[in-house]
Amino acid sequence: MRLPDLEAWAIFAAVVEHRSFSAAADAIGLSKATVSKAITRLEAQLNQSLFHRTSRRLALTEAGKPLADHAARILAEARAAEEAARDAASAPAGRIRLAAPMSFGNTNIAPLIADFLVLHPGIEIELHLSDARVDIVAEGYDIALRIADLPDSSLRARRLCGISTHVVASPRYLADHGRPTHPNELGEHRLLGYANIVGPWRFRRSDGAEVSVRAQGPLTANSGDALVPAVLADLGIARLPGFIIGPYLDSGRVTEILTDWAPPATGLHLLTPPSRLRPARVEALIAWLVDRVRDPCAMVGQAKDAVA
Structure with a gap:
């Protein structure tokens, strides 16, 4: 049985990551000629071209695109195996790349990271x-925290906790424009949209009834925190997670509406690349986060300054 050319696959992954033969050669400490020969060798074994090459640009071919993910996994698993062997004889050390949502990361994750590093x-x-949304494998992340309903994928996922979502407006807005009692009435109101959620606002009632509403209004933002000032300025209705809007609900500065209709349930998930081989430092951080990320709404409510 012929063994796979693992060196060529690893070099292919490096070229994809660094987007050039020269940059990949510098990163992995080989000559450009060695890198070029490895790619040529791999293309000959596969009987297909992996890159379109011009004097100014290097791009994956259609055949090369799906193979790039396989190559990245091969390289990641090899690195993880080597690091696991080294970690077994010493304290966890090295760099971890972690991706997290902006608002949740600032309020919940950054303090935990500081404690972990101590x-x-x-x-x-x-x-x-x-x-x-980041591409964990392609962008080289060890861990990603994501608040979403997860599509099927090869990533390893662990649900850490649920995330509540609330449809809110200021008391003044509701006094001036009326209080909706059914999602269909939202079409008569100004809705403040979250740009990273594509599609209509969806609702479900306890009896199974479902409604979808297209969000239209004066502001769309890619950060939930950016919508809060607009809500407080009586500009419209927003749909926001509890860890952002909870303190304002508690203080009475905003009011929750449509409580009989629930937005789709979502949760906080911890994602890692497909490989089961992970360095000890990554395992240590995963265990730390799993143990401490319990109730994000309560944590943020305690951590934020008073907003009243």
């Missing part, structure tokens, strides 16, 4: 905060 001085964490 206990693990040999570990470095690169924390990327954004509400945009």
Whole structure:
């Protein structure tokens, strides 16, 4: 049986990651000629081209695109195996790349990371905060926290907790424009939209009835926090997670509406690449987060300054 050319697959993954033969060669400490020969060798074994090459641009072919994910996994598993062997003889050390939602990351994750680093001085964490969905494998993240209903994928996922969602407006807005009692009435109101959720607002009642409403209004933002000032300024109705809007509900500055109709249930998930091999430092951070991320709404309510 012929063994796979694992070196060529790893070099292919490096070229995809760094988007050029030269950059990949510099990153992995090989000559450009060695990198080029490995790609040529792999293309010959597969009997297909992996890259379109021009003097100015390097791009994956249609055949190369699906193979890039396989190559990235091969490289990641090899690195994880080596690191696991080293970690077994020493304290966890090295860099972890972690992606988390912007608002949730600032209020809930950043404090936990600080505490974790105090206990693990040999570990470095690169924390990327954004509400945009990242490609964990392609962008090289070890862990991603995501608030969403997850589509089927090859990623490993663990649900940490539920996230409540509330449809809210200011008391003044409701006094001036009326209080909707059915989702269909939202079409007569100004709705403040969250750009990272594509499609209509969906609702479900306890008797199984379902309604969808298209969100239209004066503001759409890719951050839930950015919608709060507009709600407080009486500009419209928003649909926001409890960890953002909870303190304002508690203080009475906003009012929840349509309580008989629930937005789709969602949760906070911890995602990792498909490989079951993970360095000890990544396992340590996963265990830390799983143990401490319990009730995000309560945590944020305690952590935020008074908003009244």
